Amino acid sequence: MANLYDILAAGFPADRDKPAFLLSDGSAVSYGELEAGAAQIAGHLVASGVAPGDRVGLQAEKSVEAVMIYLGVLKAGAAFLPLNSAYTSAEVDYFVHDAEPRVFVTDAQAFRAEADAADPLLKTVPRADDDLASLIYTSGTTGRSKGAMLSHGNLAANATALHQIWAFSPDDVLLHALPIFHVHGLFVAMHCAFLSGAPMVWLPKFDDARVMTALARSTVMMGVPTFYTRLLANPAFTREAAAHMRLFISGSAPLLESTFAEFEARTGKRILERYGMSEAVIITSNPLVGERIPGSVGYPLPGVELRIAGGDQTGVIQIRGPSVFSAYWRMPDKTAEEFTDGFFITGDVGRQDPDGRVWISGRAKDLIISGGYNVYPKEIELILDEMIGVTESAVVGIPHPDFGEGVVAVVIGQGTEAAMIADCRRRLAPYKSPKRIVFVDELPRNAMGKVQKNLLRDRYTDLFKSG
Ligand code: AMP
Numbered sequence: 001m002a003n004l005y006d007i008l009a010a011g012f013p014a015d016r017d018k019p020a021f022l023l024s025d026g027s028a029v030s031y032g033e034l035e036a037g038a039a040q041i042a043g044h045l046v047a048s049g050v051a052p053g054d055r056v057g058l059q060a061e062k063s064v065e066a067v068m069i070y071l072g073v074l075k076a077g078a079a080f081l082p083l084n085s086a087y088t089s090a091e092v093d094y095f096v097h098d099a100e101p102r103v104f105v106t107d108a109q110a111f112r113a114e115a116d117a118a119d120p121l122l123k124t125v126p127r128a129d130d131d132l133a134s135l136i137y138t139s140g141t142t143g144r145s146k147g148a149m150l151s152h153g154n155l156a157a158n159a160t161a162l163h164q165i166w167a168f169s170p171d172d173v174l175l176h177a178l179p180i181f182h183v184h185g186l187f188v189a190m191h192c193a194f195l196s197g198a199p200m201v202w203l204p205k206f207d208d209a210r211v212m213t214a215l216a217r218s219t220v221m222m223g224v225p226t227f228y229t230r231l232l233a234n235p236a237f238t239r240e241a242a243a244h245m246r247l248f249i250s251g252s253a254p255l256l257e258s259t260f261a262e263f264e265a266r267t268g269k270r271i272l273e274r275y276g277m278s279e280a281v282i283i284t285s286n287p288l289v290g291e292r293i294p295g296s297v298g299y300p301l302p303g304v305e306l307r308i309a310g311g312d313q314t315g316v317i318q319i320r321g322p323s324v325f326s327a328y329w330r331m332p333d334k335t336a337e338e339f340t341d342g343f344f345i346t347g348d349v350g351r352q353d354p355d356g357r358v359w360i361s362g363r364a365k366d367l368i369i370s371g372g373y374n375v376y377p378k379e380i381e382l383i384l385d386e387m388i389g390v391t392e393s394a395v396v397g398i399p400h401p402d403f404g405e406g407v408v409a410v411v412i413g414q415g416t417e418a419a420m421i422a423d424c425r426r427r428l429a430p431y432k433s434p435k436r437i438v439f440v441d442e443l444p445r446n447a448m449g450k451v452q453k454n455l456l457r458d459r460y461t462d463l464f465k466s467g
Helices: 004-009 031-047 064-075 089-099 108-117 152-165 183-196 208-215 225-233 257-267 332-338 377-386 417-427 453-459
Strands: 019-022 028-030 055-058 079-082 103-105 132-137 147-151 174-176 200-202 220-223 247-250 272-277 281-285 296-300 305-308 315-320 343-352 358-363 368-370 373-375 390-400 404-413 436-439
Touching (some): 004 064, 004 152, 004 183, 019 031, 031 064, 031 108, 055 064, 064 079, 089 147, 132 152, 152 183, 174 183, 183 200, 183 220, 183 272, 220 225, 272 343, 305 343, 332 343, 377 417, 390 453, 404 417
Parallel strands (some): 019 200, 055 079, 174 200
Antiparallel strands (some): 132 147, 272 281, 281 296, 296 358, 305 315, 343 358, 390 404
8 A cells, every 4th residue: 555656666776866768869867856856846736735636637748847747746645637738728628627637737847847946745645555646538439538547556556567577677778659648658658667767768759760769779669559560661670670679569559460470570579469448557468478469469467357248259348457447537327337246348349268368359339230230340350451452441330221330441552442342242241241442541540549430430421321
């Protein structure tokens, strides 16, 4: 039972002059400076009347000062509310209204400077395992965005488990190119570095040229699948460029098997895919030692119980464990709906092998019901992706006058609609075969690399309208 801040700080190196952040201009910020910055911010927050449990919001570009604010908020016993820097003021209004933060920061550098006037808070405000550490709003592709309440105990349990299973050590150097308003960059990546007192090569955002330079002095990279496809698209990304790395980790969206294979062919390294979500941070991971299988997200983390609704077949994944959040902020009905006898209903559809490996086949809400039959988009996407000339595909259900929903494939690649439909019909039951194929140059994705199927459904909503 402790404040997450103290758990993380216990991993900081004994020699506080060691770097926590290696910046692009060649300078570094030490663990001592990070700790001092967090103490100033915590002191400033307490002096401003922030009480334990109060929310402190931050909407700012990625920076070292933003991390100091995150840690200072924890140290002061308050709860951190990070918001995507791309949110519009109308969107921010909703979050501020809902979360009622005591303090809301929009300029991390100015806030950090302001905090220097306060007395540093040297002693961390005690918190219990169940106390709120962070409020993470889900990306909310349907309905109102919900605030997942993650406790000190949730985050500490996950950080400790990941640090161990991925064998982080003080000799590691983590390449950090992710945004820090999302659990991936904020918790998964940074907590592993902090717990091992390791430095992070700190990039403001993903840029393939800069990442390639940074790989030479890093040992681990955490990324979304798009990072890997962008690296592969650059011919300068070679076996030598990746030679220094001990581990490439991918998550937040499905990693295509073709990306896994191409990456291995190019670098000799097998990407380690893991699966997580805002409500539980990381849930499963492929093994560090042992077979990493493309298409599978690996085994449940130690302490995580995972089951498939309805038995052994493919179904909705439910989870229970130390990192699973307790409730959605001020939404008791929604919370009750999404838990069943202590298990959280993830909304992801998948299956589990007898040996425990988990395979994800999509989101329950992406399920298409065409003419009364259930169609899982992933099954069709896999077939399309295998076709010559197809780079990637996304299959969605579009309102259809006869079938309720009609299966539509949005494809990046070359080919003709008629030939592809014919090919699908040879390999799939007619009700699963796409009724239309639409060719595009790019699929819409959010900041975490997820294909935004809701946007595709909107874009093609009139495709089957007669007239
Ligand atoms: P978020 O809460 O924004 O992090 O989104 C969580 C969702 O991302 C999960 O419920 C999954 O649908 C998806 N996701 C995360 N990691 C993976 C993965 N490795 N493979 C497939 N889907 C994933």
